[in-house]
Amino acid sequence: MQVTQTLNEGLKRGYSFTLTGEELEAKVTAKLAEAQPEVEIKGFRKGKVPMPILRKQFGDRLLGDVLNEGVDAAVKEILSTSGDRPALEPKIEMENGEAWKPGSDATFTVSYEALPEIPSFDRGELELERLVVKADEAAVTEALENLAKSAQSFEDRRKGSKAKDGDQVVIDFEGFLGDEPFEGGKGEEYPLVLGSNSFIPGFEDQLVGAKAGEDVEVKVTFPAEYGAAHLAGQEATFKCHVHAVKAPKAAEVDDELAKKFGSEDLAALKAQVTERLEAEYVGAARAVLKRGLLDALDGKMDFELPPSLVEAEANQIAHQLWHEENPDHHGHDHGNIEPTEEHKALATRRVRLGLVLAEMGRVEKIEVTDAEMTQAVMNAARQYPGQERAFFEFVKSNAQMQQQLRAPIFEDKVIDFIVSGAKVTDKEVSKEDLQKAIEALDEL
Known part of the structure; x- marks a missing residue:
């Protein structure tokens, strides 16, 4: 041959x-x-x-x-x-x-x-800044107060009081299509928190101002994508009777609150909250550090890119952003979505950095372990309660899904490897400064 x-x-x-x-x-x-x-x-x-x-x-x-x-x-x-x-x-x-x-x-x-020859670089020449935030007393107090709100109870308002947004109304209700009641549209002494958006859009708004003992007629239209096909898009009337109007009452920040959240006492709960907050700060600071590293590499590395990879990435970016701007359109039966120059520029950056990280991982023999992969599958399976086994089988037989789960783990391991050899300076900042840095990531 x-x-x-x-x-x-x-x-x-x-x-x-x-x-x-x-x-x-x-x-x-x-x-x-x-x-x-x-x-x-x-x-x-x-x-x-x-x-x-x-x-x-x-x-x-x-x-x-x-x-x-x-x-x-x-x-x-x-x-x-x-x-x-x-x-x-x-x-x-x-x-x-x-x-x-x-x-x-x-x-x-x-x-x-062909993939281009990726130029090497010295990790030690990279200078990076890592933001450090300590969980101060104010942040811990705010977190504890939020926990208290989530553990709130409700107390009857004074007789004749009108229900406000955030109040709980205890109601009987029955739904009708025209003059006929429909299956699944009836409930008794249901505790509904107004503003919780747990009922059909518009339902809770019409109960604001209701008083205990009143009968209220609520008119709504079921969403077009409603789960029950016979109700989707239908106009309905709900006849409601209000048994009680109750005001929210936040729990006290004390040992009893701590026990509700599985802690021995308030001091132990404070320690857990502090640890959780600082873990969140570390995660957010890592995202800022990662962006700084990628920016440094993007400015440092310059080499020819495979046009097919850039084109494919630009098309994917354009397609993804189009769906984000058109959230009601779930299918792919739309017309051609032409990538803009901005999409192409972002695609060029992503492809270049992707190749750099992949080459670093290849040269340094960085791999995703079986244990890391199993943990990733388990985490993803939690999104499908009751169907975990089916999800595991799906991943096992789907190479593309395996790659989707493996790719971010591999990237994080390569990033950690580079950071471990770079010159990293810690900078202590406030929670607000960290928040601004995170918001700035979305603007780029």
């Missing part, structure tokens, strides 16, 4: 090779001869089936196998000889594929974009 290079421009590569008819025929014959002793066909004893019959029955399938094996071997030889690593799966085409006939030569073309 002779391989000829047909294209070598920038990162674009092209090759051509031919599998001769004689070569293909010889390999098919060899496979038939190898299988003949084990073949048994009606009318012939095992191992005695004539070669012409074997060829007629199995020849086409074996020829397909031989072609695939020949192409695979040729591509491996091309990549081994050139030392190239394709940016995407090589494109392989058979010349005159439809007109080709068994017995004749089969010529193939191979084209791909």
